[in-house]
Amino acid sequence: xxxxxxxxxxxxxxxxxxxxxxxxxxxxxxxxxxxxxxxxxxxxxxxxxxxxxxxxxxxxxxxxxxxxxxxxxxxxxxxxxxxxxxxxxxxxxxxxxxxxxxxxxxxxxxxxxxxxxxxxxxxxxxxxxxxxxxxxxxxxxxxxxxxxxxxxxxxxxxxxxxxxxxxxxxxxxxxxxxxxxxxxxxxxxxxxxxxxxxxxxxxxxxxxxxxxxxxxxxxxxxxxxxxxxxxx
Numbered sequence: 001x002x003x004x005x006x007x008x009x010x011x012x013x014x015x016x017x018x019x020x021x022x023x024x025x026x027x028x029x030x031x032x033x034x035x036x037x038x039x040x041x042x043x044x045x046x047x048x049x050x051x052x053x054x055x056x057x058x059x060x061x062x063x064x065x066x067x068x069x070x071x072x073x074x075x076x077x078x079x080x081x082x083x084x085x086x087x088x089x090x091x092x093x094x095x096x097x098x099x100x101x102x103x104x105x106x107x108x109x110x111x112x113x114x115x116x117x118x119x120x121x122x123x124x125x126x127x128x129x130x131x132x133x134x135x136x137x138x139x140x141x142x143x144x145x146x147x148x149x150x151x152x153x154x155x156x157x158x159x160x161x162x163x164x165x166x167x168x169x170x171x172x173x174x175x176x177x178x179x180x181x182x183x184x185x186x187x188x189x190x191x192x193x194x195x196x197x198x199x200x201x202x203x204x205x206x207x208x209x210x211x212x213x214x215x216x217x218x219x220x221x222x223x224x225x226x227x228x229x230x231x232x
Contacts, residue, residue: 022170063087113155122229125151164226175216176214184217
């Protein structure tokens with residue numbers, strides 16, 4: 001597992017969504033692409049923030065993730081919103097046997113797109129492009145995510161037809177205090193030195209004084225949305 005879902009990481013994701021509407025923006029971009037379909041499976045759904053928004057565009061969504069805490073969080077969100085067309089499942093994506101009209105992948109699994117094509121009529125993958133600013137010092141990056149450019153190069157190399165939509169949405173992180181901001185950066189940058197932490201906070205953290213949040217780490221997140229025909 002490259003990411004740990006817990007009380008803090010869930011809260012930070014939910015705060016970021018309330019402040020920026022990032023996943024709502026993705027759903028508004030992807031939603032019209034689902035018009036001809038009835039069922040969707042989100043592989044590696046996390047806490048399902050995009051699925052909560054996509055639920056109004058399609059009849060039924062199956063959400064799959066290997067993290068039990070993420071799935072339990074999604075179940076609570078579904079209950080809170082009184083949604084009846086989302087089914088969350090704790091399982092490994094390599095164990096899927098079912099088929100759906102659409103398989104949706106966002107910021108996960110973009111190196112294994114081919115393995116899912118036999119399970120769908122259409123695959124939609126949201127992949128990050130290289131960002132100029134991250135929410136932690138770049139030298140503390142623990143793993144390198146696949147980029148839209150790398151996915152495109154691989155699809156071209158394998159002769160797999162696709163369409164690509166590129167855009168940029170704001171997806172920074174709001175905070176209630178400087179100490180919360182420091183805790184966030186420490187979580188994102190294991191073993192960060194006190195010197196690097198303070199330099200990053202000084203250079204990047206901005207005061208906003210907006211509602212419950214007083215501080216913000218800005219980030220424009222460029223994304224590529226791939227559409228690939230499945231094999232059903």
